[in-house]
Amino acid sequence: MKILVCIKQVVCSESSLELNPNGKWIQETDSTEFRMNRFDEYALEEALLIKEANPGVTIDVVSVGPNRVKDVVKKGLSKGADNGVHILYEESGYCPPRKIAHQIAGYAGKQSYDLILTGVMAEDDMLCQVGPMTASLLSIPCAVSVIKEEIDLVNRMITVQSEMESGKVEEVILSLPALLTIQTGINQPRYPSLSNIVRANSQELIDVQASFQEESPDKVTLLSIDYPAKSSKICILEGSAEEKAEQLLTIFHNRSLLK
Amino acid sequence: MGSEIYFTKEHEMVRKAIRDFVNKEINPYVDEWEEKGIAPLHEIFKKMGDLGFLGMRYDEKYGGEGLDYWYELVLLEEIGHIRCGGIPMAIAVQTNMATPAINEFGSEYLKEKYMKPAIKGDMVAAIAVTEPDAGSDVAAIRTTATKNGNHYILNGSKTFITNGTQADFLTLLARTSDNPGYHSFSLFVVPTKLPGFQVSKKLDKLGMRSSDTAELYFDNMKIPAENLIGIEGEGFIQQMQQFQHERFACMPMTYIGAKDMIEETVKYLRGRIVFGKPLITKQVLRHRLVKWLTEIECLKQLTYHIVRMKMAGQDVSREISMGKLFSGNLLDEMAGGCLQMFGGMGFMNEMLISRYYRDSKLISIGGGASEVMSDILSKLEGF
Ligand SMILES: Cc1cc2nc3c(=O)[nH]c(=O)nc-3n(C[C@H](O)[C@H](O)[C@H](O)COP(=O)(O)OP(=O)(O)OC[C@H]3O[C@@H](n4cnc5c(N)ncnc54)[C@H](O)[C@@H]3O)c2cc1C
Numbered sequence: 062m063k064i065l066v067c068i069k070q071v072v073c074s075e076s077s078l079e080l081n082p083n084g085k086w087i088q089e090t091d092s093t094e095f096r097m098n099r100f101d102e103y104a105l106e107e108a109l110l111i112k113e114a115n116p117g118v119t120i121d122v123v124s125v126g127p128n129r130v131k132d133v134v135k136k137g138l139s140k141g142a143d144n145g146v147h148i149l150y151e152e153s154g155y156c157p158p159r160k161i162a163h164q165i166a167g168y169a170g171k172q173s174y175d176l177i178l179t180g181v182m183a184e185d186d187m188l189c190q191v192g193p194m195t196a197s198l199l200s201i202p203c204a205v206s207v208i209k210e211e212i213d214l215v216n217r218m219i220t221v222q223s224e225m226e227s228g229k230v231e232e233v234i235l236s237l238p239a240l241l242t243i244q245t246g247i248n249q250p251r252y253p254s255l256s257n258i259v260r261a262n263s264q265e266l267i268d269v270q271a272s273f274q275e276e277s278p279d280k281v282t283l284l285s286i287d288y289p290a291k292s293s294k295i296c297i298l299e300g301s302a303e304e305k306a307e308q309l310l311t312i313f314h315n316r317s318l319l320k
Numbered sequence: 321m322g323s324e325i326y327f328t329k330e331h332e333m334v335r336k337a338i339r340d341f342v343n344k345e346i347n348p349y350v351d352e353w354e355e356k357g358i359a360p361l362h363e364i365f366k367k368m369g370d371l372g373f374l375g376m377r378y379d380e381k382y383g384g385e386g387l388d389y390w391y392e393l394v395l396l397e398e399i400g401h402i403r404c405g406g407i408p409m410a411i412a413v414q415t416n417m418a419t420p421a422i423n424e425f426g427s428e429y430l431k432e433k434y435m436k437p438a439i440k441g442d443m444v445a446a447i448a449v450t451e452p453d454a455g456s457d458v459a460a461i462r463t464t465a466t467k468n469g470n471h472y473i474l475n476g477s478k479t480f481i482t483n484g485t486q487a488d489f490l491t492l493l494a495r496t497s498d499n500p501g502y503h504s505f506s507l508f509v510v511p512t513k514l515p516g517f518q519v520s521k522k523l524d525k526l527g528m529r530s531s532d533t534a535e536l537y538f539d540n541m542k543i544p545a546e547n548l549i550g551i552e553g554e555g556f557i558q559q560m561q562q563f564q565h566e567r568f569a570c571m572p573m574t575y576i577g578a579k580d581m582i583e584e585t586v587k588y589l590r591g592r593i594v595f596g597k598p599l600i601t602k603q604v605l606r607h608r609l610v611k612w613l614t615e616i617e618c619l620k621q622l623t624y625h626i627v628r629m630k631m632a633g634q635d636v637s638r639e640i641s642m643g644k645l646f647s648g649n650l651l652d653e654m655a656g657g658c659l660q661m662f663g664g665m666g667f668m669n670e671m672l673i674s675r676y677y678r679d680s681k682l683i684s685i686g687g688g689a690s691e692v693m694s695d696i697l698s699k700l701e702g703f
Contacts, residue, residue, distance in 0.1 A: 139333065253337050255372030255385050262330045 062118045062214060064108045065169055067179040067191065068137055069098040069161075070130040074184065084285045086154040097133045100180025102140075102250040104243040108178050109141050109251070111212065119143045121174075121267075125150050125164045131266060138261035139253035145264065150271040155186075155283045162194035167272045170199055176219070177240040181206055192242035202235040205242045212237075326624055331394050338373060338398040350403045353530035354675065357522075361410055361444045361486050369441020374415055378423055382431050383439040389630045392416075393623070396569055400576025403672060405679030406531030408573050413482050414438060416569040417687075418445035418491040421507055421562040425550030434489050434509050446487035447566075448478040448510070448536060449559060455480075456692050458493070459556065463538065465494035465508060467545065467552075472496075472508065474516070474541040480686075484534025485522050487512055493559050496552050506555035507562075509547045516541030527678030564637060566687045567644040571623045574647035574683060575616045578654055581676045582609055582616070585658040588665075588673075605661055612654045619646055638700050645693035648684025655680035 072078065072087060073094040081088040105122065112118040122137030123146040124130040134145035148164050150156070169177060177199075179192035189205065196203030208230070209222040217237040222230050224244050253261075296312075298305040313319040327335070345367060353359040368374050369383075376392045378384025385391070395415070399408040422435045437443040454460035463476025474494060481490070490510040497504040510517070521535040550558055586609065589600035599605060626639045655677040659666040666673050684690045 135333075139337070252341055252371055254370065255334060255337070255376070255387075258333050258337055259330060259385070259387070262333060 062115065062175045062212075063173065064111065064118060064120045065172070065174040065177045066101070066105045066108045066120060066122045066137065066142065067165055067177065067195070068101040068105065068122050068124045068133050069180070069183045069185075069191075070095045070124060070126055070133040071098045071183060071185045080286065080288065081154070084287070085283060086286065089153065095129060095132065097136050098180055098183050098185075100182055100184065100243075100245060102180070103245050103247055104178040104180045104241075105137055105140055105142065106248045106250040107210070107243050108176075110248060111176075112141075115212070115214065121146055121172075123148060123165060123168065125161050125271070126156075127151055127153060134266055135261045136253065138264055139258040140251060141254070141257055145261075145266040146269060147266045148269045148271055155286075157279055157281050157283070158186075158188050158190035158194055159279065159281070161191050162198055164271050165191070165195045166198035168269055169195070173238075175217075175237045176212075177201075177238070179240070179242050181242045181244045189242065192240055196240035199238075199240070201238050201240055203240045203242075204233055204235060206244045207241045208244050208247050210241060326627075327390065327394065331390055334391060335394045335398055337371070338395060339401070341368070341371065341373070342398055342402055346407060347401075347403050350407065350530060354404055354406070355529075357524075357529055358485070358532045359407055359410060359530045361483060362441075364407070365411075365414060365441035365444060367441065368411070369439060374411075374441055375439030376415070378419075378435065378439055382436045389627045393572055393627055396572040397576050400573040401580060404528075404530050404675055405573075405577070405682065406528040408577075409528060409682075410483055410531050412566070412569040412573070413447055414445050417482075417562070417566040418447040420565040421491055421549055421558050422509065424561065425507070425554075425558050426509070427546065427549075429546055430509055430549060434511075437488075443488040444483055444486050446481050446483040446490045447562075448481050448484075448490040448492040450480045451477060452479050452535075456689055458559070459502065459505070461493060461495060461505070463492070463494045465496050465506060465543075467496070468542075470545050471542045472545060472548070474508075474510065474538040474543055477520070477535065477537045479535045480523065481534050481536055482531055484536055485519050485532045490536070491549070491562075493555050496555070502556045503553040504556075505559070506552045507549040507558050508543060508555075509549060510538075510541070510543055511547075514541060514543060526681065527675070528682055529678075563688060564640050567640050567693075568623075568626065568636075570647050570683055570687060571619060571626075571640075571643040574651060575619045575623065577676065577680070578612065578616050578619075578650060581654065581658050581673065582612060584672055584676075585609070585661055588662055592663075599661065608657060612650070612657070615646075615650050615654075619643065619650060622646070638697065641693045641696045641700070644688065645690050645697070648690040648693070651680040651683045 073096050076094045079088045108120045112120055120142040121144045122134055122142040124134050125148040131147050134147050138145045148168055150164060182189040193203050193205060204221045204223050206224040207221045208224050211220045218234055219237055219239055220234050221241060222232050225231050298308050372385050373395060375384030376387050376395055380386045399411050402408050419435055419438050422430050438445045449458060451461050451463060453462060465472040465474050489512060492508050492510045493505055494508060495504055496506040516539050518537040519534050520537040523533045523535060525533055590598050592599045622643050626636050629636050659673050659677045662671060662673050665671055668674060
């Protein structure tokens with residue numbers, strides 16, 4: 062069984078960010094830090110758990126982007142993936158999901174994967190679209206926000222539970238090959254092990270050139286992005302320590318900061 | 321600066337992995353463990369073992385990573401960033417104090433049965449040399465191991481044993497003959513689950529509070545003869561070699577911890593206004609800080625030099641004794657000096673500097689006191 066995990070490299074939200082001069086994306090400098098999209102860590106972990114439970118599973122990780130995304134492919138290897146694929150796509154700045162999905166599907170279509178996993182969304186644009194679009198381009202079934210899955214390799218079926226609104230769960234059965242977008246909380250992503258880190262660093266990646274054939278024109282255009290509006294609202298609580306604590310609890314509760 | 325001369329991209333990836341682990345799995349719990357006077361070593365070591373952090377240098381055959389001394393240094397530097405001395409010490413006991421002798425002199429059987437689980441984090445190890453009547457003078461130990469058929473019978477006691485209340489096995493030095501001289505001692509692997517073993521006391525200490533330290537008692541404890549490490553009678557010499565790994569581990573933990581201590585202090589000095597100005601503007605304090613930074617850099621360079629020598633297969637006892645001596649002296653001066661700059665606030669337990677101060681004191685005492693290092697060096701110099 063072959064699994065492909067799609068991984069996006071995103072800018073570290075903790076590092077200080079500036080917009081680029083045309084206001085269409087963030088300005089990349091030598092000190093801009095990137096990391097693996099946290100949502101994809103859960104997808105990779107799920108693949109690793111499937112591999113541990115089923116002999117004969119191999120995991121490929123793929124990332125689309127400029128050369129710097131090789132780092133997250135290596136990170137994928139250091140967590141235990143078998144092969145790393147880098148689809149070199151030099152366009153900097155914002156890249157609509159459709160273009161990424163086109164590249165992944167173009168590659169995956171030739172490789173006969175049984176299962177493709179993505180994170181539920183990307184931390185930066187939060188669009189949740191690359192997964193479903195890739196499935197559509199490959200004409201394979203897709204389930205999103207997956208919180209549990211069970212594979213039946215004999216019948217080539219996969220039963221999945223997806224998170225719905227207000228805590229409801231939907232259960233569906235898909236035939237393989239299929240694509241799942243994995244919800245956070247389904248597992249606890251592991252740290253890279255030392256032996257895998259060392260292997261990752263010496264292992265050659267599979268380098269693939271982006272293919273622009275059959276790429277349909279963009280239907281979505283990014284107009285501009287902006288800094289969040291500065292707000293200087295402060296609120297000073299009054300009363301005794303207990304009263305203040307009560308008020309604070311109410312505020313946290315109203316803003317859904319506490320469950 | 322300049323670290324790329326010594327460390328490759330691969331080392332840096334390993335460094336980052338260990339740093340992430342320390343920041344997420346250790347540092348958030350340190351206050352709690354310091355308070356409790358003990359850390360859940362089985363849990364911590366299991367996590368570390370799964371990631372391969374406990375057997376960097378050891379053969380892959382026993383679950384190690386088969387990596388070189390630079391990687392070991394990366395580990396020791398990164399655990400130096402743990403926000404206390406107790407946990408790095410517990411880890412270093414496992415990797416650099418209780419297992420090197422098994423690795424270097426132990427039988428296949430001992431490596432499989434004890435070193436492998438220690439590398440995996442399934443067993444906690446301790447090193448048991450010091451006794452109530454013998455610390456600096458190791459040859460004065462009185463614990464005896466008497467051969468009796470397929471067994472040795474162990475009698476005596478050990479004290480100040482780090483990880484002592486939790487250890488699954490001890491690497492222990494005992495007397496196997498009454499003859500004078502250095503060939504009357506042997507090293508053993510002592511499984512603590514066998515009858516006749518007792519933790520007589522968990523000791524209460526000035527510092528290193530998250531590390532459990534114990535007094536141990538052996539009453540006619542029967543241990544299998546195959547638990548002898550290497551050759552009977554060679555234990556003293558083997559232990560002196562094992563000490564080299566222990567003393568080496570002190571060095572990176574010292575210069576990293578010391579650098580962190582300076583950073584804490586500078587942060588405080590920038591914010592503390594005295595006589596109308598931030599304290600950091602006082603020349604006398606700044607000069608003291610850079611003096612220590614200079615010494616920290618020297619210690620780091622000596623450590624890197626030692627790693628190079630080790631990689632070239634050279635004897636490093638002289639350099640390590642100097643490094644251990646330097647580490648103890650530096651911390652003795654610096655920890656008090658930094659705390660002084662905090663004034664009364666430094667005296668408060670809530671400040672990290674007070675913990676550094678308490679923990680630092682051990683470096684010039686444990687693993688061979690500074691005076692013992694000086695004695696070794698004097699001898700090597702032929703004085
Ligand atoms: C927190 C802690 C953890 C420890 N963990 C372990 C462990 O895991 N395993 C283990 O075996 N031991 C352990 N020890 C013991 C430690 O190694 C000894 O305390 C140390 O070797 C000093 O021995 P001592 O305490 O018997 O001091 P002594 O030998 O009584 O010496 C007392 C002092 O006399 C001075 N002195 C010693 N020799 C000379 C000399 N030749 N010339 C001049 N002055 C001298 C030194 O200043 C020394 O500090 C630990 C100790 C502590 C405090």
